[in-house]
Amino acid sequence: MKSILYIILVHCICSSFILGNIPQKIYSITRQNLSADYYHQQADLWKKELDANAQNKEAWFNYFMAYKILFEKGKVDRFSYERINEALQKAIPQSFESNFAQYALTQDINALIKAYELAPKRYETYADLISYYETKGATSQVMDLCKKWLVSGEYSSGMLHWNYNALIGLDQNAVLLTAGDNHTHPLWLLQHGKNIRQDVQVLNLNLLTQSDYRNSMFNHLGIPTLVSNNKPDIVSHLIQNIHQQSLYLGVSVPKGLVKEYEEELYIIGLAFRHTTEAFNNITTLTNNYENKFLLDYLHTNLLDDISQDIVHQNNVNYLPAFLILYDYYQENNEWSKANTIKNLSLKIADAAQKGDDLRAYLNKSFKNRNSKPMIEISHREIEEGFMPLDYNLNLYASATEVSNEMYEAFLTDLLKRKEFEQLQAHKTYHSDWKSFLPTKHQNLSDDILFKNGAPNDKNTPIQNIRYESAVAFCDWLTTVYNNIEHKKKKFKRVQFRLPTEEEWMLAASSSSPNADTNTIFKQYQHKYPWKGLFVKNRQGCFLANFNNNNEEPCDDCKNATSPALDGAFFTTYIDAYFPNQYGLYNTIGNVAEMVQEKGVAKGGSWLHPYSISTIQAKQSYQKPRPYIGFRVFMEVIEEGNQNNVRKGMMGPPGTLHLQGKLYMDETEVTNLDWLEYMYWVEKNDTDNYRLVIPDSSVWVNSLPNSISFLKYLNHPAYFNYPAVGISHEQAKAYCQWRSKVVNEILLLNPNSLKRVGTVLYRLPTEKEWEYAAKGGLDKKQFPYGMESLINAKKEKKANLNWSSTESSPMKESMVTVPAYSYWPNAKGYYNMIGNVAEMIDQKGIAKGGSWHHNKHQSKIGNKISYDAATPWLGFRCICETNL
Structure with missing residues (x-):
């Protein structure tokens, strides 16, 4: 037996040695991509073959191919590459190999055609010849070469299967855009060689950069020709002009080329379908996977x-x-x-070799977000536990830290699903609680230690869990809520998550980051939610659950004789102590709360002294700890259908309620608004009057007949039109003036002052603007903040440049229209899309598009750049109240 094993071992060693010294056929880098060391080794081996026989054509071809790939990998210089070709041309002139090598170096198509004529069964010429004949409209040659390539057996079976699946799931007569030759040839092989889905028009983006071929294909598709040879322009042109057929983009198309349209792309397998309408791709995707894919x-x-x-x-x-x-x-x-x-x-x-990455993703992103829970929780029970964060739009925070009872519901659901791996991953860890006590308290009875709640009581906060478990809980709660169907449910779709550190600090402080009393967000005036530096009330009772072992007991507070000066040695009830102004309990103390940055917690805990349990302080952790818990924040993704989103209530002059204590102008600031501003400055601040005059000359370079628009600001016919020709600095100054004037008016009207308090007008942030523009909808599904830009009567809902996107039977406006034109969105705001693009707080960025922009430029998520005042740029203000 040992002899047999020895023979086998020697045979294996010898076979390996022999194989390592036999030169191997060199395939193109698109078929086999190995290491540079491999190609260096093969070049040396093939060189030895040539030393033995200088006329060996096979050796010359593979020797040249090894150097060609090394050159493509940047491992040899062009001089070395050319030197190999020169030697080949001298050794075997007028051969297939010499013509192929000459083409590879010079891209002389005649050399490639000559190589094919000398050896029509050599598949190496097929790829580039197919592309060449395709650009020349020589369909018969393309078909013939595709068939020969398939018959040769020299195309990867796996790649053909992959491309079959990319092709088979498309709509009838679809157009499919691919990135280049390697992603196009297998599709053509299947179409011309196997007669598979010949109805689909496959477009090669690389070939479309050739103007004659591009315009020929565009004429064939019935779309306008294009002058530009740039790929981004070609992609945009196709997206904007293909309407009769379904347009698909292969997964090979670089993301950078379609970033502007990413919200209009829906994956259906191995391609993305483009559509400006809401599209449920799950049905198509499921059908492709279950019934069509091989x-x-x-x-x-x-x-x-x-x-x-x-x-x-x-x-x-x-x-x-x-x-x-x-x-x-x-x-x-x-x-x-x-x-x-x-x-x-x-x-x-x-x-x-990406299995570890996928497993990490699945574990980190454990989500039952679309899976109906197997436990009963009502929408009201969830909604009542969350408090709106004023000045923070669609963000809510849980009134309390997550309790043991709520976390146990999560674990119970996992158990019922038989998700045993996840159940183990998200278990709670245990601690020896008494070991945290000072020696003088370690002999106290449980009745004393846990008088106001034991760590495992249902209404005390969960702790001793992993960061990933907190994230998984949030994902699970998202699933629970989003799958509840009830007519009185407040929101259609939400996301529960951990807060960012900044969001947590804002929630704990319950102040506006933009208020005059708190202009620098990270520099709070107060360390604690109760707006002071003290940690005890007038009776000497602590205001939060800190580590107070070194403190003296108070004299006249409740339970003054208890060794636990703040009422608890460890965790206490989640609604203990007084809430902050937002209604949030225990943002300071009890358990430190995880934020999105793993390893960082905020607010201190029962273990931390009050000196480091402040809004600004951070607590670190590396693993589950008995003093680390979490609080869930809720972000509203979609408030509801357009028909049931409640229009905002009227607030300060000209505004509608947006969220919390934020209001926004119902329309863009009009010429009449600006004239009022100019009148006030002229009367009260004469020296600065010239600084507030808009630039009326902006019309001159924008319209051929602009003379009448030079009076755009002052002519009564345009009073209700949006103000333009205004710089970012002027818009900010207007907001400051408006704050001053409105606050003066409110002081003279006690009832109004009591209702809205002191106000602050300013330009909106990008997030605030997008929230208002969405009108309660999900912008990913409704990128214009409405279900369609055209109603059932074929009427446009926005003042855009429609001429560049589609033909229209109606006469479209070529400039601005009155601020109350068209239909408001579901929250009552007019012209969030179109009319004039609107400035935000970030200088140089505008949102929403205008009469000058097409509908693709005007999507909610897009940004429009500017560097000076223009006739298509205006603004609206946002207003903070009760400051």
Whole structure:
């Protein structure tokens, strides 16, 4: 037996040695991409073959290919590359190899055609010849070469399967844009060689940079021609002009080219469908995966494929779609399908050496966000536990820290789902609580130690859990709420999450970051939510659950004889002590609260002295601790359908209620508003009057007949039109003036002052502007803040430059319109999209588009740049009240 093992071992060693010294065929880098060391080694081996026989064509071809790939990898210089070609041309002139090498260096298409004529069965010429003949409109040659390439067997089976799945799931007569040759050729091979989905028009973005070919294809598609050869312009042109067919973008198209349109792209498998309308891609994605895709090759590959490593990397493109389906199957309690696609995703990731990354993602992002819970919790029970954070738009905070009872509901749901791995991952850890006590208190009875709540009581805060467990709880709660269907449910869709450190500090301080009394957000005037430096009330009772072991007991506070000076040695009830002005309990003390930055907690705890339990202080942790818990924040993603979002209440002059103590102008600031401002400055601040005059000359360079618009500001016909020609500095000065004037008026009207308090007008932040523009909808699904820009009567809902996006049977406005034109959004704000782009607090950035911009430029999420006053730029103010 030992002799047999020895023979086998020697054979393996010898085979490996021999293989390492035999030169291997060199394939193009698109078929097999190995290390530079491998190609150096192969070049040396093939050079030895040439030393033995200088006329060996196979050796010359592979020797040249090794250097070609080394040059492409940047491992040899062009001189060395050219020297190999010169030697090849001398040794075997007028051969297939010499013509192929000459083409590779010079891109002389005649040399490539000559190489093909000399050896029409050599597949190496096919790829570039196909692209060449495609640009010349030589369809018969393209078809012939595609068929020959398939017959040769020299195309990766795995890549053909992948591209079949990319092609098969598209709509009839679709247009598919790919990034380049390597992503286009296999599609053409399937279409011309196998007659698969010949109805789909495949466009190669690289070839479209050639003007003659591009314009020929655009004429074929029935869309306008384009002068620019730049890829971003080509992509935008296709997106803006293809309306009759469904347009798809392959996953190979660089994200940077489609960033402007990312909210209009929906993944349906291995391509993205573009549409400006809301589109439920789950139905298409599910049908493609379950009924159309050929997936056997992902499970078991029975064919030898030298491109297998490239196939494995390419298969990673399945994962985004598969993970969406994984969540979808969980939503519908189709656990078998969910597990199948999860296991297939892991198999794909493992083959591409990305398995650890995917497992980390699945563990970190454990979400049942679309899966209906198996426990009963009412929407009212959740909603009543969250308090709005004034000045913070769609952000709410839990009134209390998460309790043991609520966290136990999360664990119970996992148990009922039989998610045993997750149940183990999110367990609570245990501590020896008495070990934290000073020696003098370690013999106290449990009745004394836990008089106001034991650490494991249902109404004391959860602690001793991992950061990932807090995140998972938030994701679970998101699922619970979003899956509740009830007509009285406040919000359609929300996201529960940990707060950022800045959000937590703002919630704890219950102040506006923009108020005059608190102009620098990170420099709070008070260390504690009760707006003072003290930590005891007048009776000497502590105002939070700190570590007070070194303090003297108070004389006349309740339970003055208790050794626990603040009422608890460890955690106490989640609603103990007084809440802050937002209604939040225990932002200071009890347990330090995790924020989004892992390892950072805020507010101190029962273990920390009051000196480091402040709004500004941070507590660090590396693992579960008995003094670390968390509080959940709720971000409203979609308030409801447009029909049931309540229009904002009237607030300070000209504004509607936005959220909390924030109000926003119902319309853009008008010429009449600006004239009132100018009149006041002229009467009260004459020296600065010239500084507030808008630049009326902005019309001159924008319109051919601009003379009439030179009186745009002062002519009564334009009083209700938006003010333009205004700089960012002028807009900010207007807000300051308006604050001053309105506050003076409020002082003269005690009833109004009592209702709104002191006010502050300013330019909105980008986040505030987008929140108002959404009108309560999800901008990812409704990128214009409304379900459609055109109503059932084919009437436009916004004043945009429609001529650059689609033909219109109506005469469109070419400049501004009155501020109350068109339809307001669901919150009552007019012209958030169109009319004039609106300045925000960040100079140089405007939002919402204008009469000058097309609808794609005018989406809520887009930014429009400016560096001076223009006739398409205006603004509206936001107003903070009760400062």
